[in-house]
Amino acid sequence: MSEISYQDLAWPVRDKVTAVQQDAWDRLGRPGTWLTGAERVAIAAEARNAGDCKLCRDRLAALSPRAVTGEHDHLGALSELEVEQIHHIYVDPGRLNRAWFQGLGDGGLAEERYVETVGVIATIVAVDTFTKGLGVAPWPLPEAQPGAPSLARPAAARRQMAWVSTISPEDAIGTVDEDIYTNRPRVANIIQAMSLVPDEVRGFFDLVAEQYLTGAQMYDFDNEFRAITHAQIELVAGRVSALNQCVY
8 A cells, every 4th residue: 555644744734634645545546436446546647647748748839739649658558548538638628628528439438437537637636736845756656456346327417517427416415426515515516527426526525625625614714724814725726727727
């Protein structure tokens, strides 16, 4: 097991942050809903590799990513479709479009695998960005655990507000996935985005709750829960979102 520890740093890291990152790391290596443990670890490795891809750098510099053709520099463990998804989301997420997504589907990439892959990428980015901010080397990826994915598609999932199928908060009531929306003062699109694979919602927002704030804390402006204030947190978040073209 890859152990995450920040004990020897000059800056204190809350124990809850370490614990939730360790849980996320352990989850990366386990079979998911649509991906094996080996596939999940391979996706995480490919996401890290995407930053060194020449094709991705050339596309990022171009007026349109679709104007540049070629082959990705990849690790060889995944299909070309999966590599295209991972690299584009990791390197240039601000210029994804429906035609690109539909092209992946036409090529045979199932939306369930697409969504779980997004969850793996989001997890690796969240933890790797945290370590980069502290000047710590990225943690070694976990060992892939044996077993088969559950292949459990939520009955309430349907195409409605996104390119992929999602579960609306109303349709989740009374189902086994109702918990992904409980204790949230508002259910923003970002929470629904990965609901086709509810475990990815659970895992990612466990990270969000500790590395950022819980849903209730976000709207509790009478109390401060971190070393910096709500206003300072949102200033940083807004600036980072603008730089990353995250127009949520």
